[in-house]
Structures are given as C-alpha cells and as structure tokens.
Amino acid sequence: MEYRDAVKEDIQVCSLVVQPREKQPRKDFRNAPKHYCHRGVRNVVDNAERSGKCILLDPTIASPTCSSVKDLPDSVKAALIGLDVSQCAVVSNYTIHLTYENFTMPELLKKVLPQGLVALSGFEQVGHIAHVNLHSGHLPFKHIIGQVVLDTNRTVLTVVNKIDSISSVFREFKMEVIAGVDKLDAVVKQNGFVFHVPYDKVYWNSRLGEEHHRLVSMMAPGDELFDVMAGIGPFAVPAAAAGVKVFANDLNPASVAALNQNATANGVKLTSFNMDGREFIDNVLRTQHLEVSTLPSNRRHISMNLPALAVAFLDSFTRPSWRSGRVIDRHPVVHCYTFSADEDVKKDAVRQVEAVLGVSLDGFLEHVQDVRDVAPTKQMVCVSFRLPDAITEATVKAPVKRQREV
Ligand SMILES: C[S@@+](CC[C@H](N)C(=O)[O-])C[C@H]1O[C@@H](n2cnc3c(N)ncnc32)[C@H](O)[C@@H]1O
Structure with missing residues (x-):
C-alpha cells in the first residue's frame, strides 16, 4: 500500500561494538541507558562483521558520526562502566530501517496526513469498535486514518466516524464504517457485567x-x-x-x-x-x-x-x-x-x-x-x-x- 511505503525511514545511529563476557545475560545490555529506543526495534543486535554485539545508541545523545569511544559523551561512557563489558573499543555507524510496523498510531498519522491538519484527538472504544470524530479536513483521508487506527490497535476490528452532530431522540448517532469489518453489534464489559450494544441503534x-x-x-x-x-x-x-x-x-x-x-x-x-x-x-x-x-x-x-x-x-x-x-x-x-x-x-x-x-x-x-x-x-x-x-x-x-x- 502506498501510504505504508511512504512512512519508511532509515535512521543512522552510532553503534557500540562490544565483546561481552562469556554468557553475559542480555538484560545487562538492555538495562544500559542511552540506547536507541523505538517500537519494534532491538537496540542490542548481533554484530554481523565480527563476534560480539552492537549496542545502538540514541542519536540525540551520541552523534551518528561519532567514530571512537573517546568521542562519546561522558554519560554514555559512564553507563559503559556499569555494563561490565570485557572489551569495548569500536564505534561504528549503523542504519536502522524503520517500516510501517515500527510506528505508533500518532506517529503514523502525523506522517500520512498533510502538515498543519488538526491532529486526531484519539478515539473511544466500544467493544471491537473504535469511534473517531473526524474534522472536515480529515475527511479526504478518512480511510487511511481508519486503517492506521485498525493496524495499530489489536482489539479494534471496526473503525467508525460520527457523521451527524445532530442530537437524536434516542441519543444514538449516525456513523459510517471507515475501516475494518462492517459489524456494529459490540459486546462490552462494565463493572463485571456484559452488555450487548447495537452501537448504531442505541446510546x-x-x-x-x-x-x-x-x-x-x-x-x-x-x-x-x-x-x-x-x-x-x-x-x-x-x-x-x-x-x-x-x-x-x-x-x-x-x-x-x-x-x-x-x-x-x-x-x-x-x-x-x-x-x-x-x-x-x-x-x-x-x-x-x-x-x-x-x-x-x-x-x-x-x-x-x-x-x-x-x-x-x-x-x-x-x-x-x-x-x-x-x-x-x-x-x-x-x-x-x-x-x-x-x-x-x-x-x-x-x-x-x-x-x-x-x-x-x-x-x-x-x-x-x-x-x-x-x-x-x-x-x-x-x-x-x-x-x-x-x-x-x-x-x-x-x-x-x-x-x-x-
Ligand atoms: C443518555 S441515554 C441514557 C441511557 C442509560 N440510562 C445509560 O446510562 O446508558 C438516554 C436514553 O433516554 C431514552 N429516551 C429518549 N427520550 C425518551 C423518552 N421520551 N422517554 C423515555 N426514554 C427516552 C433514549 O432512547 C436513551 O436510551
């Protein structure tokens, strides 16, 4: 899909190549601060060229152009002492390939929607249904927005947009399905009770x-x-x-x-x-x-x-x-x-x-x-x-x- 490809991004980071002690638990690396942090991206990876591991560093802390340990900021060097690596000599450049799956819903929406458009204020979830209130500027992108909500929230199977702001006698509202399955009968749990909610027909x-x-x-x-x-x-x-x-x-x-x-x-x-x-x-x-x-x-x-x-x-x-x-x-x-x-x-x-x-x-x-x-x-x-x-x-x-x- 076009919009999925549009969000792809390569990030250059500084990588610290370390030779860990034998059988050093991975959590030692994981707990070390200053790592690059991103949804779905491992920040300690195998070093493809030599033995050992690459610790990927946050580019806002260690510049991707950094080429030796001595150029690293003191805060990173201090963290290395706590990491207890037997050898820590090489700093190299590493490319992280980010794809659609690596982004959160707000990040994706920011990327796929034109700049300056009012951000989506989130959604209300009723059972498997996510209900969004789209602004008129969002409407040309409603299906993409719906798909992003669907893709980034596992429990959502249907995304609806309210299409009429007029208050009805029964307090239900008119809606259109903008993504997912066209099924508007939800089941919700509240205070230990289960409720069947024909969402387009009732309040x-x-x-x-x-x-x-x-x-x-x-x-x-x-x-x-x-x-x-x-x-x-x-x-x-x-x-x-x-x-x-x-x-x-x-x-x-x-x-x-x-x-x-x-x-x-x-x-x-x-x-x-x-x-x-x-x-x-x-x-x-x-x-x-x-x-x-x-x-x-x-x-x-x-x-x-x-x-x-x-x-x-x-x-x-x-x-x-x-x-x-x-x-x-x-x-x-x-x-x-x-x-x-x-x-x-x-x-x-x-x-x-x-x-x-x-x-x-x-x-x-x-x-x-x-x-x-x-x-x-x-x-x-x-x-x-x-x-x-x-x-x-x-x-x-x-x-x-x-x-x-x-
Ligand atoms: C705000 S909803 C509240 C429903 C429920 N008490 C709740 O908390 O979910 C108001 C309800 O009043 C019902 N209603 C509207 N006009 C009514 C009327 N004249 N007589 C009785 N019920 C009415 C609507 O169908 C709706 O279910």
Whole structure:
C-alpha cells in the first residue's frame, strides 16, 4: 500500500561494538541507558562483521558520526562502566530501517496526513469498535486514518466516524464504517457485567461506568428501581443483580430489545417497558406502585438519565393526578441527571429541578453528584432528592358550602 511505503525511514545511529563476557545475560545490555529506543526495534543486535554485539545508541545523545569511544559523551561512557563489558573499543555507524510496523498510531498519522491538519484527538472504544470524530479536513483521508487506527490497535476490528452532530431522540448517532469489518453489534464489559450494544441503534457511553456503579450502590436488596430512560441497562442490570426489583423503560425499541438481551446474558430478571418517560412515570410508577405501595418510604428509586432533558420530565410529578390523595408512598427518591455550565454547577442543578417542580427541595435533598465534564465548561450533574410533600399533598379542598338562597 502506498501510504505504508511512504512512512519508511532509515535512521543512522552510532553503534557500540562490544565483546561481552562469556554468557553475559542480555538484560545487562538492555538495562544500559542511552540506547536507541523505538517500537519494534532491538537496540542490542548481533554484530554481523565480527563476534560480539552492537549496542545502538540514541542519536540525540551520541552523534551518528561519532567514530571512537573517546568521542562519546561522558554519560554514555559512564553507563559503559556499569555494563561490565570485557572489551569495548569500536564505534561504528549503523542504519536502522524503520517500516510501517515500527510506528505508533500518532506517529503514523502525523506522517500520512498533510502538515498543519488538526491532529486526531484519539478515539473511544466500544467493544471491537473504535469511534473517531473526524474534522472536515480529515475527511479526504478518512480511510487511511481508519486503517492506521485498525493496524495499530489489536482489539479494534471496526473503525467508525460520527457523521451527524445532530442530537437524536434516542441519543444514538449516525456513523459510517471507515475501516475494518462492517459489524456494529459490540459486546462490552462494565463493572463485571456484559452488555450487548447495537452501537448504531442505541446510546452507550463507556465513561459512565463509575456513575452506574455509584448509583446502584445507593440501593439495597429489596428496594425498587424505576429506570425511566434505561437505555440498554447499565443501571438496571447491575441493580437487578444486587437484589433490587427493577422496572426499566426506554422509548427506543432497540434499547429495550438490547436491555432484555442483557438481562438474560447476565442472568437477572427485570420488567421492561417501551413507552415515553412521562407515561411510564404516571401509568406504571404512580398508579401501579406508589398508589398501592407496600414498601417503606425511601426504598423506591427513580432514575432519570437523559441529561439535557430529564429535568423537563419532572413535570410528570406536577400533574393534578399526583395530588389526588391516592399516592401512598409519597417520598420515593428521584435521581435526575442534568447539565450545567454555571459557576456553581451543583446549586444550578438543584435550581433547575426546583424550577420544574415549582417547589423547594429544602429538607428533601439527599445528594448532588458532580458526574463528569462533558465540555470544558459543562458538567453532568445528578441531583438525588426525595419527592417533596408539596407535590403529593392533596389539594382537594373542603367543599364550599352553598349559600342558601333567601
Ligand atoms: C443518555 S441515554 C441514557 C441511557 C442509560 N440510562 C445509560 O446510562 O446508558 C438516554 C436514553 O433516554 C431514552 N429516551 C429518549 N427520550 C425518551 C423518552 N421520551 N422517554 C423515555 N426514554 C427516552 C433514549 O432512547 C436513551 O436510551
């Protein structure tokens, strides 16, 4: 391939020809400093012309034009004393032939892409899939970039590029395969659980593993979890495995199919739903559970992980039906995710929740977690609170007595 040949390079280095003590272990040479160091290049090689070994020296330390031991820098001479070679007399020039296989991914990309092009910022890996976000300037070279990623990362079999920055309802993104096999069903492990991820159809973010673990660790066996935007189950499956009774919902049918597959794959039982989050909160959570509650308060958790929008879904709790007086468990714990770019992200996140609920969280706030940076000035935050009294207080007023007409 043309681009593979284009990166070939010959490097001239200074080589120190040494006659080692008999049976001197190779590691003695390997530990000697000032060696030439490059991926896939041996820096102690057999001397082709005479007996002994050639120690290849780093050209930034010993000039390739150096022709005798006395011309070597003191630091190299000092290292030779520690090396314990019986004879060390000859210095010669040596040519290292570097090929495609000798370079790392950033080195190759720098070599194959035109100068001045923004460097690739790396990639996110989901199972066998490497996901890159290419800049418009990269696009004419997308297949070469993909091939370099593939060639330099053994566990990557497919490289995809995000092709649409528009946020979709299901939070999946459009992608094209730019190298490798066209297989977008990945299998990932997180916190000891295995997840099947149809990557082009559902949302998945490997960077949320710690958060998934944190939230589930707030629940005890016998608790109930209502996962309103469950995705493929990174909260729901571990919670079910921890003895929590799980009711997991998602609007995306592909997510629900993967969620069920993941429950089976991990040997756990949960009840799944495919409906809009508001409908789930009102019809499943409220009418089938909070109004017929047999659980002590605080043992029901409601997770709402759709950061940009989840707060808006809190209006479900402000519908008149919640104030009918029928709700028995009035204080389930809600874990609502949001984004904030405010100076005080935690305060702002609480403010966002209060603004939609229309009541203060004073006395009902359990915890506010700074989850992760999503942009240099934007954080993902999780607000955990018990549903405030004001939400479920019956507002059915005493009937107004009619004035008798006279
Ligand atoms: C950011 S993802 C989070 C998924 C999962 N909780 C996780 O951590 O991987 C948000 C999820 O909300 C789902 N979703 C979007 N709109 C929804 C709605 N109106 N009702 C329920 N789920 C919705 C999406 O399909 C997506 O799976």
